[in-house]
Amino acid sequence: MFDDLPPDLERLQTLRIWHALWVRRIDTRIAAIRQRQAEEERGRRNRPALPDxxxxxxxxxxxxxxxxxxxxxxxxxxxxxxxxxxxxxxxxxxxxxxxxxxxxxxxxxxxxx
Incomplete structure (x- = not known):
């Protein structure tokens, strides 16, 4: 089924570590974007009304x-x-x-x- 993966344990573990590092980087970026969006929304809600x-x-x-x-x-x-x-x-x-x-x-x- 997964014939495109290397057959030996050492290379599979290397691939797993490499992909885990990328998933961690992606998760960190997702968290930063979510935090920025939450801060922007909080800023929009707390912005004072414009004077007439x-x-x-x-x-x-x-x-x-x-x-x-x-x-x-x-x-x-x-x-x-x-x-x-x-x-x-x-x-x-x-x-x-x-x-x-x-x-x-x-x-x-x-x-x-």
């Missing part, structure tokens, strides 16, 4: 507000802070620029700023 509105901050002293964005805007830079709906409306009504991509002024009905 965000103000982009400028560079320099006091980091003045530059632009208002929706919380999920893809054009949002790295310097920003979350704001509530009322503050976002107040900033837009006060003349702060609205992002041209997510258009928070349209979403907040602040069109005559």
């Amino acid at each position: 509105w965000v103000v982009e901050l400028g560079i320099g002293t006091g980091r003045p507000p530059v632009k208002v964005h929706a919380g999920d805007c893809h054009m949002l830079g790295t310097r920003h802070r979350a704001v509530d709906r009322d503050e976002a409306r107040r900033l837009l009504a006060g003349g702060l620029a609205a992002c041209g991509h997510c258009q928070p002024d349209v979403q907040l009905n602040v069109l005559d700023a």
Whole structure:
């Protein structure tokens, strides 16, 4: 049935050890991938919710507000802070620029700023 295997005990034991080493390597890789996937899932579940509105901050002293964005805007830079709906409306009504991509002024009905 297994005629392709060597006939002597020494070579069979060598093959068995070699294959056992490979199975151990494969099992180690499987365990690492499972752990990474579990960590990613835990990270997705524990990720804080995106804020509804965000103000982009400028560079320099006091980091003045530059632009208002929706919380999920893809054009949002790295310097920003979350704001509530009322503050976002107040900033837009006060003349702060609205992002041209997510258009928070349209979403907040602040069109005559």
